Amino acid sequence: MKKALIIINKTSGMGKKARLEEALIRNLKSQDYEPVIKYTEPTGFENILAAHAASIDLIVAAGGDGTISELVSILGKHNINLPVAVIPAGTVNDFARANNIPLNPILAAKELDTTRTKTIDTIKINDTYAGYMVAFGNFMTSFAKVNSSVKNKVGRIAYLIKGIKTLIKLNPYRVSIKIDKLEMETDSVFTLVSKISSVGSVEKLLPEARPDDGLLHILNIEPINIKDIVQLIYMAFTGNITNHRKVMYLTAEQVEISTRDLTEMNIDGDLHDYKDVKVSVVKDSMSLAENKNQIIADKNPLPLCLFLK
Helix, strand or coil: CEEEEEEECCCCCCCCHHHHHHHHHHHHHHCCEEEEEEECECCECHHHHHHHHHHCCEEEEEECHHHHHHHHHHHHHHCCCCCEEEEECCCCCHHHHHCCCCCCHHHHHHHEEEEEEEEEEEEEECCEEECCEEEECHHHHHHHCCCHHHHHHHCCHHHHHHHHHHHCCCCCEEEEEEECCEEEEEEECEEEEECCCCECCECCCCCCCCCCCCCEEEEEECCCCHHHHHHHHHHHHCCCHHHCCCEEEEEECEEEEEEECCCEEEECCEEEECCCEEEEEEEEEEEEEEECCCCCCCCCCCCCCCCCC
8 A cells, every 4th residue: 555644734724624634534545545644843844754755655735835835845855756735724825726726625635636646847946945936025025924823813814904004115125137148127016936827816916827837937016106006906816917017027947036125035925034046947846636626716815915925
């Protein structure tokens, strides 16, 4: 019998973890897997994965985008090549949205089909690996500061409240973007490099982005006024934000970004100290288990969740 390591983020806001465990155990056993369940520790789960990597055939990660990001980082660091199944149990779950995984964790556990996999890209940021996104500007970093207990109680409403407060004052900064032989410098309030279409539960933010397209999708917004903000929110939800006059949109396999006056940045929804970065696509780096019915759920995210993580 094959063995599946199930890693569950104990701080995620999914609730009813016993039901999730039961659904996963029943489904995996029906597919000839022996499940081994481990919960994340305050220091992360690198030690858990390292201890089991040699003896398992599948990794099941139940958590939010931060959990997936940590998993990708560990897999890249230790050169672990194992298929992965994702059970979305966070607040926003952009990774799951972009990969058509049911957003209800119990349903995702029941629909998991280990016999069907697809190969997707991840990203490398300087010397570390990440799932799909790095962003700059106080609009993005403010969301990474939302307390986990608040997120667990009110979900995406916590981001909505934080977003409204942040929209009142977007702090501008200077950014340099270098792609191949093209280099530009401009004022900005928001800079995003993403592998996928969904950012902050806005599933059409970057509609041309695909998890397996081999490209980075780069979005930069120049300083804006209240009228621009209203337009951008509408255009983000209708998949047209890249057509706004204050928005620059590019694609590339690699990009270098440096800024002035920033101390923090957002990687896959988590806050990190700012560094100048070189971001590149790691093509076909993850084998992702699919679902029996490829259900796309929750197609009506909260308004004003633009770019929220």
